[in-house]
Amino acid sequence: MAAAAAPAAGDSLPDGPPETCPGLSEAQEEPQAKATKNKHQEESSEAPPAKRRNETAFLPAKKTSGKETQMKFKGSTPKTFSPKKNLDSTGSGEQEEKPCIKTSSLFKNNPEIPELHRPVVKQAREQVFTPEAFHELGLHPHLISTINTVLKMSHMTSVQKQSIPVLLEGRDALVRSQTGSGKTLAYCIPVVQSLQALESKIQRSDGPYALVLVPTRELALQSYNTIQKLLKPFTWIVPGVLMGGEKRKSEKARLRKGINILISTPGRLVDHIKSTKNIHFSRIQWLILDEADRILDMGFEKDITVILNAINAECQKRQNVLLSATLTEGVTRLADISLQDPVSISVLDKNDDQSDPEDSEDPEDIDFPLASNQLDSFAIPESLDQLVTLVPSKLRLVCLAAFILQKCKFEKDQKIIVFFSSCELVEFHYTLFLHTLMSSLGASDAGLLPSASSSLKFLRLHGGMEQEERTAVFQEFSSPGTGVLFCTDVAARGLDLPQVTWIVQYNAPSTPAEYIHRVGRTARIGCHGSSLLVLAPSEAEYVNSLASHKINLSEIKMEDILSVLTRDDCFKKTQSENQQSHDVGPQEIRERATVLQTVFEDYVHSSERTVSWAKKALQSFIRAYSTYPRELKPIFHVRSLHLGHVAKSFGLRDAPSNLGVMSTKKRKAHLKRINLRKKTQSKHRLADVLRSEYASGLEPGDTKGEKQGSPPAGAGAGEK
Numbered sequence: 004m005a006a007a008a009a010p011a012a013g014d015s016l017p018d019g020p021p022e023t024c025p026g027l028s029e030a031q032e033e034p035q036a037k038a039t040k041n042k043h044q045e046e047s048s049e050a051p052p053a054k055r056r057n058e059t060a061f062l063p064a065k066k067t068s069g070k071e072t073q074m075k076f077k078g079s080t081p082k083t084f085s086p087k088k089n090l091d092s093t094g095s096g097e098q099e100e101k102p103c104i105k106t107s108s109l110f111k112n113n114p115e116i117p118e119l120h121r122p123v124v125k126q127a128r129e130q131v132f133t134p135e136a137f138h139e140l141g142l143h144p145h146l147i148s149t150i151n152t153v154l155k156m157s158h159m160t161s162v163q164k165q166s167i168p169v170l171l172e173g174r175d176a177l178v179r180s181q182t183g184s185g186k187t188l189a190y191c192i193p194v195v196q197s198l199q200a201l202e203s204k205i206q207r208s209d210g211p212y213a214l215v216l217v218p219t220r221e222l223a224l225q226s227y228n229t230i231q232k233l234l235k236p237f238t239w240i241v242p243g244v245l246m247g248g249e250k251r252k253s254e255k256a257r258l259r260k261g262i263n264i265l266i267s268t269p270g271r272l273v274d275h276i277k278s279t280k281n282i283h284f285s286r287i288q289w290l291i292l293d294e295a296d297r298i299l300d301m302g303f304e305k306d307i308t309v310i311l312n313a314i315n316a317e318c319q320k321r322q323n324v325l326l327s328a329t330l331t332e333g334v335t336r337l338a339d340i341s342l343q344d345p346v347s348i349s350v351l352d353k354n355d356d357q358s359d360p361e362d363s364e365d366p367e368d369i370d371f372p373l374a375s376n377q378l379d380s381f382a383i384p385e386s387l388d389q390l391v392t393l394v395p396s397k398l399r400l401v402c403l404a405a406f407i408l409q410k411c412k413f414e415k416d417q418k419i420i421v422f423f424s425s426c427e428l429v430e431f432h433y434t435l436f437l438h439t440l441m442s443s444l445g446a447s448d449a450g451l452l453p454s455a456s457s458s459l460k461f462l463r464l465h466g467g468m469e470q471e472e473r474t475a476v477f478q479e480f481s482s483p484g485t486g487v488l489f490c491t492d493v494a495a496r497g498l499d500l501p502q503v504t505w506i507v508q509y510n511a512p513s514t515p516a517e518y519i520h521r522v523g524r525t526a527r528i529g530c531h532g533s534s535l536l537v538l539a540p541s542e543a544e545y546v547n548s549l550a551s552h553k554i555n556l557s558e559i560k561m562e563d564i565l566s567v568l569t570r571d572d573c574f575k576k577t578q579s580e581n582q583q584s585h586d587v588g589p590q591e592i593r594e595r596a597t598v599l600q601t602v603f604e605d606y607v608h609s610s611e612r613t614v615s616w617a618k619k620a621l622q623s624f625i626r627a628y629s630t631y632p633r634e635l636k637p638i639f640h641v642r643s644l645h646l647g648h649v650a651k652s653f654g655l656r657d658a659p660s661n662l663g664v665m666s667t668k669k670r671k672a673h674l675k676r677i678n679l680r681k682k683t684q685s686k687h688r689l690a691d692v693l694r695s696e697y698a699s700g701l702e703p704g705d706t707k708g709e710k711q712g713s714p715p716a717g718a719g720a721g722e723k
Contacts, residue, residue, distance in 0.1 A: 145236035181382035183527030207261035213289035248470025269306035387526035396648035409567035424510035424627035431620035460486035607654030
């Protein structure tokens with residue numbers, strides 16, 4: 004007889020050993036199973052009946068396939084969703100033939116969801132479009148025709164109206180405007196206009212006349228495509244792109260032939276400056292730094308210095324432009340170094356209640372609340388709806404899946420980007436949903452939209468992918484249609500991905516500026532868009548942190564997101580529920596959420612490999628969680644995480660006791676450090692002295708190295 008269901012991982016202590024079934028005789032086992040069964044039926048209807056579970060054949064894990072997963076969704080009996088043979092926390096699988104099955108307990112022992120007190124703030128707004136047309140700028144007729152016919156634009160945006168005349172005059176400029184407002188064309192049009200008008204016609208062999216630096220490869224490709232379209236009437240001007248992941252040999256060949264407008268990422272350009280003899284900057288007339296703050300954030304400050312020195316050595320006189328949706332201290336430092344008597348262009352709604360921004364063009368003169376490294380608040384697209392939801396850790400995975408199902412299965416023309424904090428998290432959720440939710444969409448359902456099963460297309464994009472694959476994904480998601488893109492912040496800056504309707508921030512960004520850039524992938528150029536920020540109850544204060552930067556969020560309840568599961572019969576628990584389907588209550592929502600969670604857990608525990616893979620993703624999440632900046636540590640701290648609950652959001656039934664990375668010796672040292680941190684500062688210093696005096700064979704360097712490599716308290720994983 005199968006033993007009764009044991010409590011789920013989320014209900015045990017984070018570092019506790021996995022629970023095991025006591026050895027019972029067959030005569031003793033049956034009464035105890037029945038008693039436990041009755042107890043569970045009284046407390047919760049989440050666990051399937053023990054008798055039904057006993058009738059289910061426990062298939063070997065390695066035989067699980069996508070076809071079986073699809074059958075699980077279509078099935079209507081409890082045994083269809085019975086968890087498979089449970090693996091222990093180390094993934095060894097060395098258990099008895101009929102082990103203790105751990106069922107999902109999503110709605111037990113969760114922290115209370117606090118009342119979200121959202122301060123109402125007036126967001127900084129920008130007017131996107133203006134009545135002025137491009138033909139009023141005195142541009143070349145062929146260029147105006149290309150803008151109207153190829154780019155299908157006739158009227159300028161606000162940032163283009165202010166920037167293009169200034170740049171055509173030959174002035175340096177520091178341009179700040181909301182993401183999605185047309186900054187790329189704001190510098191591309193003046194560059195093309197000025198180069199085609201040169202008296203001596205440009206030759207390809209002349210080399211670069213304009214250099215555009217961008218932070219990511221995808222943005223380099225996008226900028227290259229835009230300039231290529233503008234140059235259609237001016238075939239003698241040759242654009243080119245340099246970026247990591249491409250073959251240096253082919254790039255050197257293109258540089259030898261000649262590139263007149265060069266778009267590059269900083270790292271790859273520095274590589275060519277040091278190793279390629281054919282690259283020169285003697286004719287440079289334009290230097291443009293797009294997404295300047297991101298270039299600095301990604302650690303390219305030294306590379307920018309190398310590039311500036313190389314250009315200054317060959318060419319002193321040129322026009323410089325810095326563009327960004329946010330202005331940081333680093334950007335102003337860079338502006339001081341690279342710009343000469345610049346014009347500061349900042350587009351804000353003049354009806355805004357700030358301290359008269361129209362009185363000054365300089366954004367630094369505007370009196371905004373300051374953060375540690377931000378100079379001002381941020382402009383939000385007027386057509387963007389911003390939502391936040393508080394979700395306990397155990398329910399995060401189910402909540403994300405329900406949201407995606409709602410948008411792709413029951414709504415039309417939805418294109419979603421989901422942001423994660425690391426490459427491992429992108430890979431985990433991409434693979435998990437590909438093998439589970441895709442089966443759900445394949446199920447026949449009366450409420451299913453005709454195009455729903457084909458519209459659920461999962462893609463992924465992160466820095467760990469090969470460049471060819473990254474380019475293919477970027478181009479595929481850029482094409483018209485629907486789909487879900489799982490990505491890191493590599494897709495957060497500057498990319499113009501058309502028709503994106505929703506931005507989901509599954510892991511909260513580390514800065515308000517990053518929040519702005521993420522949500523800026525939707526509601527672009529006047530289109531409507533929405534964003535959803537997913538927070539744990541302990542992270543609710545983050546809403547106030549965003550409010551201090553004039554970012555206003557509205558709350559959506561977790562129950563409203565999960566309620567979509569009641570529209571899908573493949574998540575029903577029993578056949579008898581057909582008679583009560585019209586009466587949807589909280590209990591039914593909970594039962595269906597549990598069914599979906601069980602499917603995820605079945606897939607994760609289908610083999611030792613998938614269990615190990617889920618634990619690596621969990622470890623990556625904890626590492627990323629420990630890297631939030633100091634000012635956000637009171638909100639995002641690893642000590643506030645319940646490891647057992649977090650493990651549930653990775654489909655793990657057990658809370659890994661050591662995540663497979665900590666030896667016993669390191670764990671003891673880890674516990675000692677936790678105790679030391681609880682002492683006062685003076686006692687802490689005394690403890691350090693005593694430890695150094697009575698250290699047994701440890702060199703000072705070793706002790707220091709051990710301290711630096713210690714994992715964060717309460718996390719069980721190394722801190723970066």
